[in-house]
Amino acid sequence: MTTEPITSKPRRKVRNFSLLSNRAGAAFMLPAGLLVSVFVIVPFFWVIFVSFTNRTLIGRTALNPEFVGLGNYLALFDPATFFQRGQFGFSLILTTQFVLASALIGQALLGLLLAWLIQTVPPWVKRITETFVIAAWILPEVVIGFAWFAFLDRDQGTLNALLTGFGLPPGDFLLEQPFWVIVVFNTWRGAAFSMMLFNSAFSSIPPSYFQAADVAGASSWQKFRDIGLPLIRGHIVTDLILITMWTFNTFTPFLLTNGGPSYRTELVSIYNYRVAFQDFQFGKGAAVGVIMMLINLAFALVYLSLGRKKAPKS
Amino acid sequence: MASVEFKNVSKSFNAFKAVSDVSLDIGDGEFVCLLGPSGCGKTTSLRMMAGLETPTSGQILIGGKEVTHLHPKDRNIAMVFQDYALYPHMNLADNMAYPLKVRGEPVQKRHARAREVADVLKIGHLMDRLPSQISGGQQQRTSLARALVYPAQVYLFDEPLSNLDAKLRLEARGFLNHLQRDMGMTAVYVTHDQAEAMALATRIAVMDQGKIVQYASPIEIYRRPATTFVANFVGNPPMNLVEVECEQGEGQLLLKGEGLTMQGLPMTDAIGKALATSGKKLTLGVRPEHLAIAAAGASNTVTAPLFANENMGPESLVTLDRGENARITARIFTDDHLNVDKVVTLSFLAEHVHLFDGTGKRIPVAGE
Numbered sequence: 001m002t003t004e005p006i007t008s009k010p011r012r013k014v015r016n017f018s019l020l021s022n023r024a025g026a027a028f029m030l031p032a033g034l035l036v037s038v039f040v041i042v043p044f045f046w047v048i049f050v051s052f053t054n055r056t057l058i059g060r061t062a063l064n065p066e067f068v069g070l071g072n073y074l075a076l077f078d079p080a081t082f083f084q085r086g087q088f089g090f091s092l093i094l095t096t097q098f099v100l101a102s103a104l105i106g107q108a109l110l111g112l113l114l115a116w117l118i119q120t121v122p123p124w125v126k127r128i129t130e131t132f133v134i135a136a137w138i139l140p141e142v143v144i145g146f147a148w149f150a151f152l153d154r155d156q157g158t159l160n161a162l163l164t165g166f167g168l169p170p171g172d173f174l175l176e177q178p179f180w181v182i183v184v185f186n187t188w189r190g191a192a193f194s195m196m197l198f199n200s201a202f203s204s205i206p207p208s209y210f211q212a213a214d215v216a217g218a219s220s221w222q223k224f225r226d227i228g229l230p231l232i233r234g235h236i237v238t239d240l241i242l243i244t245m246w247t248f249n250t251f252t253p254f255l256l257t258n259g260g261p262s263y264r265t266e267l268v269s270i271y272n273y274r275v276a277f278q279d280f281q282f283g284k285g286a287a288v289g290v291i292m293m294l295i296n297l298a299f300a301l302v303y304l305s306l307g308r309k310k311a312p313k314s
Numbered sequence: 315m316a317s318v319e320f321k322n323v324s325k326s327f328n329a330f331k332a333v334s335d336v337s338l339d340i341g342d343g344e345f346v347c348l349l350g351p352s353g354c355g356k357t358t359s360l361r362m363m364a365g366l367e368t369p370t371s372g373q374i375l376i377g378g379k380e381v382t383h384l385h386p387k388d389r390n391i392a393m394v395f396q397d398y399a400l401y402p403h404m405n406l407a408d409n410m411a412y413p414l415k416v417r418g419e420p421v422q423k424r425h426a427r428a429r430e431v432a433d434v435l436k437i438g439h440l441m442d443r444l445p446s447q448i449s450g451g452q453q454q455r456t457s458l459a460r461a462l463v464y465p466a467q468v469y470l471f472d473e474p475l476s477n478l479d480a481k482l483r484l485e486a487r488g489f490l491n492h493l494q495r496d497m498g499m500t501a502v503y504v505t506h507d508q509a510e511a512m513a514l515a516t517r518i519a520v521m522d523q524g525k526i527v528q529y530a531s532p533i534e535i536y537r538r539p540a541t542t543f544v545a546n547f548v549g550n551p552p553m554n555l556v557e558v559e560c561e562q563g564e565g566q567l568l569l570k571g572e573g574l575t576m577q578g579l580p581m582t583d584a585i586g587k588a589l590a591t592s593g594k595k596l597t598l599g600v601r602p603e604h605l606a607i608a609a610a611g612a613s614n615t616v617t618a619p620l621f622a623n624e625n626m627g628p629e630s631l632v633t634l635d636r637g638e639n640a641r642i643t644a645r646i647f648t649d650d651h652l653n654v655d656k657v658v659t660l661s662f663l664a665e666h667v668h669l670f671d672g673t674g675k676r677i678p679v680a681g682e
Contacts, residue, residue, distance in 0.1 A: 211364075215364055215366075216392075216413035217390075
């Protein structure tokens with residue numbers, strides 16, 4: 001009884017401090033709430049519903065879709081065709097390789113390396129590096145897609161012009177090495193985020209930590225291994241989860257390769273697009289979407305639980 | 315252990331001259347304090363010794379070898395930082411043993427050595443704790459242990475005690491003094507606390523605006539401050555400085571000021587020269603501990619209204635008000651302060667008088 005007023009008092013105080021009355025707040029929330037409902041929440045459930053039907057764009061099932069239960073899901077995971085090119089399993093494995101190579105190794109490692117290197121350079125070098133890397137990040141997708149397409153073009157492309165200029169044989173990279181093209185592309189595109197995150201993480205370490213190590217006789221590598229890396233471990237985990245999710249969902253490589261040639265760069269997002277909007281199999285496409293959603297959900301849960309674990313400490 | 319030498323060292327940060335043309339020689343086994351107010355260039359000087367800053371011009375020698383552009387790790391020095399710079403993810407054992415780890419010592423050997431040092435510093439029982447789990451004083455000793463764990467040529471201290479509370483600071487200061495006597499290490503110690511410098515140093519370099527104003531033993535700095543700046547900076551409370559009008563009598567210098575009566579000081583060549591260059595206005599200095607409540611018939615006295623009377627236990631501070639920024643403080647070690655009136659007369663001996671010329675430079679008085 002005696003403790004009750006003490007605990008309830010501060011809570012009431014917090015609630016009293018608000019910019020708007022509850023009613024005015026609700027009024028301001030309403031437009032955004034409606035938009036989110038119409039364009040996010042309703043489609044979310046709609047997709048789940050559609051994934052259990054054989055709905056298509058044209059033909060009999062466009063008007064009268066039938067409920068097929070888990071049919072779409074079973075078809076996606078059919079062991080007979082699962083690993084074939086252009087099938088769901090092939091896309092999923094390709095996406096996993098893509099995430100490993102371009103996000104975890106490419107973006108995170110390159111970002112970490114760049115962030116560490118620009119800690120010690122003169123400020124103007126640091127600013128120029130940051131500007132260039134961030135420029136790659138803020139340009140619109142379509143512009144980037146076209147720029148890379150122009151860069152890699154077999155006949156008129158900048159890369160082949162450079163190669164022949166140096167006396168090297170030109171190549172048709174989009175046809176010969178499509179997977180590595182999109183890996184390099186996505187690494188280039190996303191390294192900025194990791195670099196900025198790690199850069200700010202490194203900057204938050206007191207300089208005296210590194211100076212003490214300098215005086216104690218540590219080499220640059222020892223400082224990185226013993227002080228830099230352990231102190232930004234939390235940031236690294238955050239970064240890896242975020243870029244994994246983003247790379248898993250990315251659709252931009254479609255602008256470069258159209259998922260081809262012969263499905264060799266068909267990531268799950270592109271596979272999903274083809275099934276739903278080129279083959280017009282809405283039911284099957286929705287099933288792919290739901291699976292992608294579940295995979296994202298798993299990543300998001302890991303991310304959130306890590307965030308919660310960190311919260312009470314700080 | 316080794317000597318350290320600065321030859322005409324300057325350091326600028328863009329337009330700001332942090333250190334200008336400083337020359338300093340620190341002998342093997344000396345404990346030198348760089349003393350001065352914040353922004354005087356003392357920390358920059360120390361960081362140049364460590365190699366954390368590069369001089370704009372000049373040379374730095376450690377053990378007779380030029381190190382001006384050498385990386386810190388190639389100088390074989392140890393340093394204690396103001397914020398301790400303990401690694402939050404390592405326990406105390408790993409923190410202390412880190413300099414040995416980068417030297418490739420096996421883990422057992424380096425932990426044994428860290429333990430040895432920690433035991434001396436009385437933190438041996440905390441080896442498994444993280445820095446966040448120990449007190450400020452223990453953190454300070456851990457950072458000291460990390461510096462002592464390997465044999466360095468020179469030990470550098472950047473205000474290592476300034477983050478401690480007053481009581482712990484006294485304790486740590488005594489311990490550092492003991493350590494220096496024990497090890498005979500060459501040490502350079504930056505501080506803005508004149509008491510710390512007086513207590514620890516074999517020599518003090520008083521710095522102001524990027525220059526060394528005086529470089530001498532603590533007792534010399536206390537007895538014969540080279541300028542009014544040093545006189546004002548060293549001593550607690552600082553030396554009383556009073557502007558006086560001077561007149562030359564028969565072989566004597568007569569000093570006149572409000573409420574001041576003084577016997578003439580014997581004339582010297584130095585006083586004559588100062589009078590010729592800076593006119594009649596000189597500065598008279600007397601330390602608070604050399605002032606006493608005047609007895610009847612005292613010959614050198616100053617009289618003014620009482621401003622404050624603070625009892626500190628063993629002593630009391632009696633402050634007289636001669637107008638704005640012209641207060642005089644006396645440290646009274648007797649019970650005389652109990653009987654002071656609204657107007658107080660303080661007395662002092664002629665041998666305790668300091669004289670400074672118009673530019674603030676010390677004028678040697680007779681017998682110096």
